[in-house]
Amino acid sequence: MRSLLNVLVIVLSAALGLVLIGVILESPSPARVRLSEEVLMQIGASGVTHPVTAVLLNFRGYDTLLEVMVLLLALLGVLAQMGKQKRENPPAGFYLTEPRMQVLLWLARVLVPLMVLVAGYLLWAGGHQPGGAFQAGAVLAAAGVLLNLSGLLPSWMEPAWNLRAGLVSGLLVFLLIAAAVMMTASPGLLLQYPPASAGMLILLVETGLTLSLGLILAGLFLFLSGDAIDDEADK
Amino acid sequence: MSGALIYACAGAVLFVFGVTGLILLPHLLRKILAFNIMGSGVFLVLVGLGQRDGTPDPVPQAMVLTGIVVAVAATALALALVRRLLSLTGKIQFPEESEGLGRCWKNK
Numbered sequence: 001m002r003s004l005l006n007v008l009v010i011v012l013s014a015a016l017g018l019v020l021i022g023v024i025l026e027s028p029s030p031a032r033v034r035l036s037e038e039v040l041m042q043i044g045a046s047g048v049t050h051p052v053t054a055v056l057l058n059f060r061g062y063d064t065l066l067e068v069m070v071l072l073l074a075l076l077g078v079l080a081q082m083g084k085q086k087r088e089n090p091p092a093g094f095y096l097t098e099p100r101m102q103v104l105l106w107l108a109r110v111l112v113p114l115m116v117l118v119a120g121y122l123l124w125a126g127g128h129q130p131g132g133a134f135q136a137g138a139v140l141a142a143a144g145v146l147l148n149l150s151g152l153l154p155s156w157m158e159p160a161w162n163l164r165a166g167l168v169s170g171l172l173v174f175l176l177i178a179a180a181v182m183m184t185a186s187p188g189l190l191l192q193y194p195p196a197s198a199g200m201l202i203l204l205v206e207t208g209l210t211l212s213l214g215l216i217l218a219g220l221f222l223f224l225s226g227d228a229i230d231d232e233a234d235k
Numbered sequence: 236m237s238g239a240l241i242y243a244c245a246g247a248v249l250f251v252f253g254v255t256g257l258i259l260l261p262h263l264l265r266k267i268l269a270f271n272i273m274g275s276g277v278f279l280v281l282v283g284l285g286q287r288d289g290t291p292d293p294v295p296q297a298m299v300l301t302g303i304v305v306a307v308a309a310t311a312l313a314l315a316l317v318r319r320l321l322s323l324t325g326k327i328q329f330p331e332e333s334e335g336l337g338r339c340w341k342n343k
Contacts, residue, residue, distance in 0.1 A: 013258075014251070017248055020250065020251065020280075021244045021248070024283075035294040036292040055296075060294075064301065077316075081318070
């Protein structure tokens, strides 16, 4: 019975795959709505010269705004799942005495400053070439994970006020700028930057986003890694 | 068939692999992996279809960029939930219908 069901699932999935491929191949090639041309026509008013950044932070800025909220919600979900019991943090550098960890330690110490530099460059490059807040935040988060894995940065337990402020800073900056623009430049319209100052505003939003995306993504790892499972202690 | 359409078709195949894995695999970590493969398939379809005219369309690319970050966050949340389930029931599987989660709570 069970294996019959499995075969049925596989057959239906194969049929679904064939239908999907058929739809992709049949789709009309010159699309009726050419969004890329629309973007290229309006890019002069967006304040940046790279089309993906223009779409992310100007034309569909509210998408990005909601995305940051989704990330914060996911982090809150992770925090809500953490065990309540307080545990002693392993001290920073607890691997330092082990000779076999020296390579990892050395690598982390050399790589992390470079990663911060790369994150800053990606943030700045986003205006005119591939890059931007998401890539920069991901690099920052990877630096945090590397520090944690090499034992230089302890896992996070309860976020203190400064960590909480960092986690929401991107969203707050975004909301403040959205509110300021709505009240002054374009009343009643969400995130309609005036073309003259759009570039500066986008860079400001991206800087806040880089910091808090880095902290949120690192937090998704560092909060989970600090909450070791010991179900014996639960019982 | 242009190169972009090959990417889109590969994305459809990945999506179907993911769906099949999500249904058939009982281990929850494998379900999460299958879910991620499904998501990657969708991203590949979006990016592939977005550049079938030869020039990449920035709108689906921006959507995929958003989607990747959200997928990472959703995966972390799913992993946190699986760990909670593990510490509650000692298993990384959904409980059978006869032994619902509610009973696990009561047994605590």
